[in-house]
Amino acid sequence: MSDTYDLIVIGGGPGGYVAAIRAAQLGLKTACVEKRGTLGGTCLNVGCIPSKALLQSSEKYEEAVHGFAGHGIGVGAVKLNLKEMLARKDKIVGDLTKGIEFLFKKNKVDYLKGAGSIEKPGTVKVSNGSGDQVLESRNILIATGSESMPIPGVDVDEKKIVSSTGALDFAKVPGHFVVIGGGYIGLEMGSIWRRLGSKVTVIEFLDRITPGMDGEVSKHFQRILKKQGVDFKLGTKVTGAKKGKSGVTLTVEPSSGGAPEEIPCDVVLVSVGRRPYTEGLGLEKVGVKTDNRGFVEIDDRFETTVPGVFAIGDCVRGPMLAHKAEDEGVVCAEILAGQSGHINYDAIPGIVYTWPEVAAVGKTEEQLKEAGIAYRIGKFPFTANSRARCNDTTEGFVKILANAETDQVLGAHIIGADAGNLIHEIVAVMEFGGSAEDVARTCHGHPTLNEAVKEAALAVDGRPIHI
Numbered sequence: 001m002s003d004t005y006d007l008i009v010i011g012g013g014p015g016g017y018v019a020a021i022r023a024a025q026l027g028l029k030t031a032c033v034e035k036r037g038t039l040g041g042t043c044l045n046v047g048c049i050p051s052k053a054l055l056q057s058s059e060k061y062e063e064a065v066h067g068f069a070g071h072g073i074g075v076g077a078v079k080l081n082l083k084e085m086l087a088r089k090d091k092i093v094g095d096l097t098k099g100i101e102f103l104f105k106k107n108k109v110d111y112l113k114g115a116g117s118i119e120k121p122g123t124v125k126v127s128n129g130s131g132d133q134v135l136e137s138r139n140i141l142i143a144t145g146s147e148s149m150p151i152p153g154v155d156v157d158e159k160k161i162v163s164s165t166g167a168l169d170f171a172k173v174p175g176h177f178v179v180i181g182g183g184y185i186g187l188e189m190g191s192i193w194r195r196l197g198s199k200v201t202v203i204e205f206l207d208r209i210t211p212g213m214d215g216e217v218s219k220h221f222q223r224i225l226k227k228q229g230v231d232f233k234l235g236t237k238v239t240g241a242k243k244g245k246s247g248v249t250l251t252v253e254p255s256s257g258g259a260p261e262e263i264p265c266d267v268v269l270v271s272v273g274r275r276p277y278t279e280g281l282g283l284e285k286v287g288v289k290t291d292n293r294g295f296v297e298i299d300d301r302f303e304t305t306v307p308g309v310f311a312i313g314d315c316v317r318g319p320m321l322a323h324k325a326e327d328e329g330v331v332c333a334e335i336l337a338g339q340s341g342h343i344n345y346d347a348i349p350g351i352v353y354t355w356p357e358v359a360a361v362g363k364t365e366e367q368l369k370e371a372g373i374a375y376r377i378g379k380f381p382f383t384a385n386s387r388a389r390c391n392d393t394t395e396g397f398v399k400i401l402a403n404a405e406t407d408q409v410l411g412a413h414i415i416g417a418d419a420g421n422l423i424h425e426i427v428a429v430m431e432f433g434g435s436a437e438d439v440a441r442t443c444h445g446h447p448t449l450n451e452a453v454k455e456a457a458l459a460v461d462g463r464p465i466h467i
């Protein structure tokens with residue numbers, strides 16, 4: 001293992017490990033430093049992957065309990081084996097982390113286990129239980145990700161008051177599960193445990209859930225979740241949490257002010273957002289600037305205020321999404337190798353993996369109105385889609401927003417079955433600057449859910465066929 005590199009990446013999450021692999025492919029001598037002990041970062045170890053495994057398992061459980069009869073399938077008493085469900089999740093995570101180690105070996109990336117810190121430009125110290133190792137590198141890439149945001153007066157112990165990490169490993173299904181925060185992560189975790197038998201209450205400071213989402217979609221989404229059995233307390237702030245032998249008692253009050261009340265529950269999930277994780281990196285010592293929210297300041301080449309030190313992913317500006325970090329990692333590596341690179345931040349999809357799924361790309365109606373951009377709307381409901389009827393997945397709709405003058409697609413919002421896959425047709429069209437007419441003129445297979453996307457594009461011009 002060399003002590004001198006072209007690139008040392010600090011952080012082995014989606015942004016970091018992808019950047020390391022791409023840099024190695026381009027001929028750069030590369031090392032990746034990760035202190036967790038396993039690669040994949042928050043996403044693979046305690047985030048995206050384990051939560052999606054549990055979402056899939058819990059969805060199958062709920063379908064067996066409530067959905068099979070409608071298809072003429074009779075089953076006996078359905079039993080939940082939570083231990084086996086969690087073991088399946090853990091195996092998926094373990095297999096994938098080992099897969100990244102294999103990719104490192106295949107691409108000749110040196111994997112260094114330990115906490116990385118920047119001693120000075122061009123020098124990285126790796127600290128672990130057996131001592132420190134000092135390495136030299138022409139370039140250093142910060143890819144340390146983010147951590148769960150805390151709430152004053154609500155101390156996370158990962159037992160009764162948990163972050164998203166603790167919510168992946170309950171020993172038993174909570175009786176009453178309270179989620180603080182109405183964002184993507186909280187709603188996904190709430191969906192998992194509701195399906196498995198918990199009473200779920202979501203407390204949100206604002207007067208709506210998923211605040212960054214298109215307003216119409218957000219309202220529809222909340223109605224569906226409420227119909228599924230999720231309770232909501234909007235416009236409410238949590239001011240304290242008291243742990244007892246049998247659970248937790250939360251103190252809440254209206255966000256705008258008012259009388260407090262108490263909510264007893266078994267377990268509380270704190271899910272009010274995430275913040276950049278840069279602890280112990282030595283950024284101040286070497287002069288790397290951060291903004292007032294802790295995000296590392298970078299230029300268009302991902303270079304920080306210190307030459308030769310770069311940053312990507314959750315610790316820099318932009319949506320905190322694994323695929324955004326991956327794309328930044330690839331582009332940053334290509335720039336370091338002398339190539340050009342570009343990311344269209346208006347064409348990065350966001351997905352909520354509840355049932356139904358919610359997916360979006362580009363601008364919302366609210367953003368277009370605020371910017372004074374004239375637009376047209378095309379909408380198509382899944383109730384009018386033949387495949388959705390066959391699948392009994394008729395909740396939701398496709399909504400496309402296009403420039404009123406040029407017809408260029410400015411945004412798309414889908415709530416419905418498989419929305420996370422359907423949105424990528426629009427992502428590709430937006431990446432190439434395409435129009436709603438381009439989608440409308442493209443032949444879509446029948447019967448498919450994708451036809452709803454075509455019909456929404458036709459609706460932009462007021463000519464849908466099936467409504």
